Amino acid sequence: MPSDTRRQIKMKVRQPIEHRSTNHPDPVRVYINNSLLEVEFEHPSKDVTITIINSETGKTIYYEKIITLEKVRLIDLSEEDKKAEYVLEISTSSWFTTGVFTID
Numbered sequence: 001m002p003s004d005t006r007r008q009i010k011m012k013v014r015q016p017i018e019h020r021s022t023n024h025p026d027p028v029r030v031y032i033n034n035s036l037l038e039v040e041f042e043h044p045s046k047d048v049t050i051t052i053i054n055s056e057t058g059k060t061i062y063y064e065k066i067i068t069l070e071k072v073r074l075i076d077l078s079e080e081d082k083k084a085e086y087v088l089e090i091s092t093s094s095w096f097t098t099g100v101f102t103i104d
Contacts, residue, residue, distance in 0.1 A: 005033055005034075006031040006032060006033035006038065007031065007032050007033075007101075007104075008029065008030065008031050009030040009031065009032060009088065009099040009100075009101045010099055011026065011028060011029075011030055011088075011090075011097045011098065011099040012097060012098055012099065013026060013027060013095055013096070013097045014095065014096045014097070026042060027041065027042050027043065027092070027095050027097065028040065028041050028042065028090055028097060029042075030088060030090075030099060030101075032101050032102075032103065032104065034078075034103070034104055035076065035077045035078040035080070035082070035103050035104075036074060036075070036076060036077070036078075037052075037074070037075040037076075037077055037088075037101075038072060038073075038074055038075075039072065039073040039074075039075065039090065040071065040072050041070065041071055041072070041073075044069040044070050044071050045066075045069070045092045046066070046067055046068060046069055047065075047066075047067070047092050047093055048065070048066040048070075048090065048091070048092050049063075049064070049065050049066070049089075049090070049091050049092075050062065050063070050064045050066065050073065050075070050088075050089070050090050051063050051088075051089040051090075052075070052077075052086050052087070052088050052089075053086065053087045053089070054080075054081070054084050054085075054086060055084070055085045055086060055087050055100070056084055056085065057084075061077075061080055061086070062075060062077070077103055080103060081103075082102075082103045082104070083102075084102070084103075085100060085101070085102055086100070086101055086102065086103070087099075087100055088100070088101060
């Protein structure tokens, strides 16, 4: 996938208080390229939950619990509304991150 056609989604990471004093790299980077969402994990985990919610309707349009170690997860959103705004939530037992995006 050419990197010049994708946009990075800014994610806000929340970690438990005991982990805040240490410097952690972002656990995940997320990109949108047209209607393809690319989730790239810094350290793959077996307990990742990915949820995408249409922020206008509150409807969950995508939900997945990943139970295998994966470095990259691709999510096809071609059937979704191109004009809507979406909230992406990704979580594990040690961190939670959210970001907002639209499909181009």
